[in-house]
Amino acid sequence: MVTRRLRTTAAAVALVATAAGCSGPEIGYEEIQPASDNTAEATETPAFDVSGPDGATQVNREILDSTFVATVIGSQITAYSEASTESEPVASFDSPNTYGDVAGNAVTFQSINHNSRPAGWVQVLLPIRPNGSVGWVQESEVTLVENSYRIEVDRASHELRLYERGELTKTSPVAIGTGDTPTPTGSFYIHELLQPPTPDGPYGTFAYGLSGFSETLEEFNGGNGVVGIHGTNDPSTIGSDVSHGCIRLENEVIEELVNSIPLGTPVYIT
Secondary structure (H helix, E strand, C coil): CCCEEECCCHHHHHHCCCCCCCCCCCCCCEECCCCCCCCCCCCCCCCEECCCHHHCCEECHHHCCCEEEEEECCCEEEEECCCCCCCCEEEEEECCCEECCEECCCCEEEEECCCCCCCCEEEEECCCCCCCCEEEEEHHHEEEEEECEEEEEECCCCEEEEEECCEEEEEEECEEECCCCCCCCEEEEEEEEEECCCCCCCCCCCEEEEEEECCCCCCECCECCEEEEECCCCHHHCCCEEECCCEECCHHHHHHHHCCCCCCCEEEEC
């Protein structure tokens, strides 16, 4: 049995945005509260079909009009390999995220296969390696909220697209990873929201930590290779392959996202 406990410490917050796709010196962060007003209908089909042409990841947009966010209620939660406490634990998480004297957000997950699950259990996407890891958590230990937003990132066109209830509401150019440190493809979600101590630093005004990790870097600047979406103090890099795997936006765009979308929002990278 392998149980990985993710603890929230002051050191951890300093490493999130420097983990994989972010460059520059190690800096500290203060966690902030994101927007969280969401309503929509739930759907069931898996969001990704990897059997597309040339093995490329294909987004099934017909089923992405809404998802569910599972937010931890207590101080700790364990995800299991099956919908049973008798099954093998996959990972344990401490909650809420607290860094120094700043109270952080409770741990969140993206619920999957929401309407076809055993009573009392929720299947969730987990923010651990390998990318795409899933587990089961007890429904009594989380609150479930419908989320009508999703983000798609198209690496080929260097474009981020924001959808609400299936409607495209915003597009924005982005910078992505280099050929040696590419931005990973797949189905992820926004796991945490961080604010750099200075808005004119390399991570801009805000940074999202995703549930995914670099597939070429096991660590970066002391972190564990988490991939993020963040602002930048060098907008001239937008539209290029320049990062260690993170997705860079202009500061005004990440600020708009922070005012709109909650933790748990799915991010599909193709």
